[in-house]
Amino acid sequence: MTQTIAEPVSTVASTALKWRRWALVSSPVVAGLLITAASAVDPAVGADGRELYEKYAAETNLQQLHTNLLHWGFGFFGISALFVNGLVRGRGAWLANLAVAFGFAGLITLPGMVSVDFITSGVTQANGAEAMLRADGQIDAMWGIAVFAIPGAIGLIAGPVFGALALMRAGLVRWWAPAAVLVSFLALNFGGFTWWSGALMTVLLATYSLALWNATRTGDHF
Template sequence: MFSFTDPDAFRRWAAGVSLVLAPLCLLLGMIVDPLEAGGNDVLGYARNPAATGISATLLHYAWVLWIPGVIGLVHLVRERGVVLANVAGAATVIGLVNFSSLMIADFFDIVLYQRLPAEQATAILQDAAQPAMVAAWQIPGMAGSFVGLVLVAVAYARAGHAGWWFPAGTLAGIAIWLAGAGGGNAPLGYAGPVVLLAVFGVVGVAMVRMTAEEWRPVRRLSTV
């Protein structure tokens, strides 16, 4: 039962609900995205600033909301897969923090393409991709988020808390989403988040319904 005064119950609910809300925000963010809705160039952001702002905000909170969920998943891995869970969990949290911050670029897209010719705005955005941003923000953000989520799901399944459909579904959902978003294919751009919502939703609901004993199991000495 949910309780603000029970630390275990609150953290379990927060983690479980986050696992549902994160992919839901990703799906809604893709649906609202002007380019996914039929636009074919970045000028779609300038022409639809309200939709772009809502989409960027939803995508930002998708990555942020995955953080308490990942922490909850790692918390439950106590024996088999614990090393993988700890390392992948730390990398994933760092990646999600970095990746969420990149969503602010959409707001700069709006203003630049509203105030400047398209060629000049594009040149400014390309020049803004400094080596430090790519190496310290984009690469850790994307690799930590995408690879990390899959590895955390592997550790969770290896610990016996879910079937191997969980990491398989996570990998498939991310791959489908990236293919759709990168290739301008709206059906795939929506399908990937739907798959992620299904697999993380099942795990999140199961987490919410856990008993106090299941959430806080007695740790044995073996960590193989």
């Protein structure tokens, strides 16, 4: 008679799942902190056009720090849209699918688009703000830039919001979780990407992280 011996649960797998959970839970707060830091060091906060180009060219080290922080901040903001898909199996599954679709568009577009700051600074340093203004006009006239940018801008906002709505529909979070995600990004934009609007965003995203922690603490979802 053959005796079957049950294999012990892999501690490696268990640790990996804990890391996966904490990656989901912490990502909104990390996003808020990085975006706040990016706003705080932005040498051209509130500026546009020639003024922005000249300030970035004059403060190139701060511009590079700002752009890198913003790149990663946007990335961490959007990643939760992809994580939640595995948590929602029944009610809310289609909302979770939408979260992945929009989140994908946002993640492959907006975090990378901030690299235009490097081009702006470099062209202005080499040829002056007038040359950058002319180049900007040429870029704005290209139809492809809108096709490239608009889905990403919408996706980075809609993805995390749909993800939170999917969790709410599944009964894993309360209504205030998707509201916090939406209001956080609105606060940042209407606040002009200032340090205080970034701080408000971080507080709101921290409440979403708390909701995610509560939703996943039983271990049934990982």
